[in-house]
Amino acid sequence: MIPISLSLVPQRPERRAAMQAIGEVEKKLARGAHLAAYPYARAFFRYFRGCKRITVRELNYFAPVLTAQELRGSKDSWLNAIDTLIESRGVCCYLPLPAGAGQHLFPEVRFQQNERVRRQNELLDEKYSRQRRKELCQRERTYQAMAGQAEIELAFHTPQTVSSWSSRWSGTGLHEYELESMFWRWSDRFPSLASLDRGVCAGEPFWYVTYEAAKLAREAHAAVVQLERWMVPNKLVNQNNYHDAREIYP
Structure with missing residues (x-):
């Protein structure tokens, strides 16, 4: 009707x-x-x-x-x-x-006004939704840039200095599980950390894990320590260092 x-x-x-x-x-x-x-x-x-x-x-x-x-x-x-x-x-x-x-x-005028208000509210919601998405994308890009910087810095550390890296990036906004994931990927390259078991360390605070890593590095053989130092890509090879390395690893 x-x-x-x-x-x-x-x-x-x-x-x-x-x-x-x-x-x-x-x-x-x-x-x-x-x-x-x-x-x-x-x-x-x-x-x-x-x-x-x-x-x-x-x-x-x-x-x-x-x-x-x-x-x-x-x-x-x-x-x-x-x-x-x-x-x-x-x-x-x-x-x-x-x-x-x-x-x-003129009841149609009220309908038109209500429709106009509804459409304005929709446009306002869309505007704030776009702003929110933009803010979230910007926040995600900032987070990913921070995570990338942290992983780059980690590459220049040895097991003996990794605790300073952990202190540097803990509390900066990076999730602890993100730092742990970087650490375990990084630890695979160092012989002194071969005995560091991820399963055993599960549930331990991250500072304790990096402390154990530094402890294992201090207990490692001098040759292993020297090797791990040369594994860090922050060396400009000069003549003296080159001969030292040849004596240790002929």
Whole structure:
């Protein structure tokens, strides 16, 4: 069933009167006929109430509490506001008319306004969603850059100095499991850490793991320690170091 407010021929008498008033005035305008003051308002009340003289009784349709005393001296303001309301098809609702005075005459305006507000809210939500996604992407890029820097720095450490790397990056925002993962990948290259068992260290704090690594490095054979030092890519080979290395590893 079609709602009354959406029927092709308005069933509400006031809405039908408004449509008739608009049609009548527009026909007169098209013919170039002279129009009296407030033509839309006067035509509306003529079709709606069947009267040519507009009194407080007619205006009570828009403002039920309006009294004759309150109307005295302000009738033109009321008629001008009603005339504008009907001419604009409910878009312009000025004082002294109360807010929403034209809802029954032009229910489509309220629908349009609600749709406009809904669409504005959707656009606002989309804007904040885009900003949120942008912030998350930026945060992720910053985090990944930090993690990459930490892993690069780790490559320049030996088991003897890895504790300083752990202290440097703990508490910087990198997750501890990320640091642990870097450490265990890094530890595979060093012979002195071969006995360091990841399963045994599971559940231990990360500082303890790096402490154990440094302890194993201190207990390792001098040749192993020297080898591990040369495994770190922060050496510029000079002649003396080169001969020292050849003596240890012929």
